[in-house]
Amino acid sequence: MKKIILTGDRPSGALHLGHYVGSLKNRVQMQNEFQTYIIIANLQAMTDYFDRPEQIRENINSLVKDYIACGIDPNVSTIFVQSKVKALPIMTMYFMNLVSLARVRRNPTVKEELERKEFKNNVNCGFVCYPISQAADILAFDADIVPVGKDQKPMIEQTNEIVDSFNFLYKDDVFKKCKAVFGQTAKLMGIDGKAKASKSLGNAISLSDTEEILKQKVFSMYTDPMHLKVQDPGRVEGNMVFHYLDAFYDEVKTRELREHYEKGGLGDMVLKKLLFDVLQEFLEPIRQKRKNVTQDDIDGILFQGNKRANEKADSVLERMERSMKFD
Ligand code: TRP
Secondary structure: OOOEEEEEEOOOOOOEHHHHHHHHHHHHHHOOOOEEEEEEOHHHHHHHHOOOHHHHHHHHHHHHHHHHHHOOOOOOOEEEEHHHOOHHHHHHHHHHOOOOHHHHHHOHHHHHHHHHHOOHHHOOHHHHHHHHHHHHHHHOOOOOEEEEOHHHHHHHHHHHHHHHHHHHHOOOOOOOOOEEEEOOOOOOEOOOOOOEOOOOOOOOOEOOOOHHHHHHHHHOOOOOOOOOOOOOOOOOOOOHHHHHHHHHOOHHHHHHHHHHHHHOOOOHHHHHHHHHHHHHHHHHHHHHHHHOOOHHHHHHHHHHHHHHHHHHHHHHHHHHHHHOOOO
């Protein structure tokens, strides 16, 4: 039997090149080798955007388009919406009793988000408990492997602690532990060179950016501020044009350009024009595919995906409740 992968995203905005190199590319490569489930975590997004459900709804459509445009095959991978799988909140309720409040507050990702959001004493219960709901996302599908970004490591640890507690309390072997797999590629930086590419910081190139926006972003990329004249030697460390060429352009040619730039005689404009052409060539087919995905396609993909996801999650919930004598 094929091993099971569960992975997913919050529908909180357009996917960008950082998502592509960090996880989408992996998912496309792995989808034929493993049984893949991709969760669109709208319940999790609601812990932040509870006042803007219509925005989440729009983002769900856009996420499906990005997936398809990048090569996720909905006949091979199961793409589904979290709130459409009713076994998930039930499992979450059972798991909530196995995790102390102190433990969820200690979760480094939650802690960091709490500080960043300045929730103070107004933090909602949904927010602090989302790692438990994420454990349900993973365990409802018997996932062996969870490909995620490094920031999701605490969620996987929490999931495996729940596995231990549950099996110990009710019955051995109801759940198995899962393994996190982190993307091979180092984090893609934003065009400002200050932080990793992120939608909320506005420093990312989206998969859905038009040619015009792509051009603006590439030509405003952070390079070497001391490289004033073409003939001057330039610095490639921290230079975003080289960072992106490393991720998207031929390795040998990039090395030659790097040497030329460091020696002097290679201008930023020439490099930016090259990077623009490289990214334009990469993004144009994605844009075209994206444009061809209709609302009917999206509805059909999610209808099928939700159906397959419910079949699996219902069977796991049944197994779980049997072990608790609630069958
Ligand atoms: N927390 C993930 C994110 O912010 C999204 C997510 C929800 C997820 N449930 C998941 C990822 C289960 C992997 C497995 O991107």
